Amino acid sequence: MKQDAIGRDVLAFLSGNLLDPTPLNYRFGYLYLTRSSKVICHETDTYIENGLRMKQETIVEIMGKHASASDDPEERIAARDEAVEMFLNAAGDLARETKRQADGVGRDIAEESQAIRAGAEGEDLKGAIRRILDRASEAERELSTASSRIDRLQRDLDEARNKALVDELTGIPNRRATRGLIQDLEIRKVRYCAAIIDIDHFKAINDSYGHAVGDRALRLVAEALTEALEPWPVSRWGGEEFLVLAETPDAAKLAEQVEAAKEALSERNLKVRETDEPMSPITFSAGVAVNAETSEATLRKADDLLYEAKKTGRNKVLVEGAGPADAAQDAA
Structure with missing residues (x-):
């Protein structure tokens, strides 16, 4: 279907339901007419089959369900x-x-x-x-x-x-909220450290036990980090990555707390809820860096250290200007 044709069809669909051509309504109509969203198609077809007119509050509700069902954070x-x-x-x-x-x-x-x-x-x-x-x-x-x-x-x-500003799965701040926090730190000219943390072998967890278990693993790591690093804020940076921002120039201090969270997590006896099957310990790798001239440079340093931790065996915390915070065994 050509773009101009679908555009006319979307506007006609909205007009037929007495809906204003707002960006929200237009995207709803586009996703429905192109059959791009199972949730939207199912909900809308049900309304149409029952002879009901789509109202504005209905559109908002359906789009909310569509967003919740989407794997795309954007x-x-x-x-x-x-x-x-x-x-x-x-x-x-x-x-x-x-x-x-x-x-x-x-x-x-x-x-x-x-x-x-x-x-x-x-x-x-x-x-x-x-x-x-x-x-x-x-x-x-x-x-x-x-x-x-x-x-x-x-x-x-x-x-x-x-x-x-909140990650729906883990309940902690999301990337957008953290961008705002970084901006605030820079405006106040506060010296800080950043730690980027990535769960080891997360794909294997999903592949072995299913995405429901993977989601619970993400929540478990979020809880462990939040508890161990209080009062420093922990956010979900994306996928299986987390970010910690600590208002301290002491990278070793932040690394020590991240290491404590890692150890506490690895000591948990985990089982798959559905089958009572024992699970291997969940570990993570991390890179800790002191803030540079820009936040981009700071995060890049932490990310480079995280990459090095992954490359050299995982299950370790690397600190800017130092060696591993713990000479942990390879978790591979």
């Missing part, structure tokens, strides 16, 4: 960004609507007040006062409703923003 980030944008637009619409209502109340009361000032008497006076009171009561109800909608929008927006 897809999840895009969906969250669109949710945040939608909430901001809704808040803007609500603010404009509230202003229009307030302007209308002001005009109505001004008109009735003018009638009173012009000398209205008897029933005319009573009627003008009653209409002012009724309009004021109506405005109060509208304001209360608007306030509730604003509170709900704020909760939704806060939730979307928080989700945009």
Whole structure:
């Protein structure tokens, strides 16, 4: 299907469902019409088969399910960004609507007040006062409703923003949140160290026990690192990689804590939940570097040390300007 043709079809699909051609809705329509998402196709087909019209809240819900089911972190980030944008637009619409209502109340009361000032008497006076009171009561109800909608929008927006900064699987900060933390460290000109940590033989865990066990392994490592490295923040840097940022110029101190986490993890007696089958210990390799002139240079140094740790046997922590933090045995 040619791009211009699918574009017209998407717009026609949105129009037929009385949906605005926003980026979120357009991407939804595109993924549905090109049958690119099983989740979107299944959910949307169910609505259509039951003769239901797709509403905006339905689109948001379906796109959320699509993002959660996707293995692509960029897809999840895009969906969250669109949710945040939608909430901001809704808040803007609500603010404009509230202003229009307030302007209308002001005009109505001004008109009735003018009638009173012009000398209205008897029933005319009573009627003008009653209409002012009724309009004021109506405005109060509208304001209360608007306030509730604003509170709900704020909760939704806060939730979307928080989700945009948290890795869904492990519950720790994600790459985006960590980029913000690095920027803050650089703005404050704080000396820090960075450790990049990578689970050893993670593909073998997935291949041997399945992705569900692999996911639990990621959560286990995240918990072990978070516990051992507190108060320094641990984030999921991507895949089976984690990043630690420590506000200290002492790389050896950070390496010591990373080593402690590695040892504690390797001592756990692990079993596969579904079969009660014993598992080999989970180990990781790490590279620790002191911050350089730029964050890119700092992360590159830590990544180079991690690569060296992997190349020379795994299950070890290499520190800038030193040897391994522990002469661990090859975990291969």
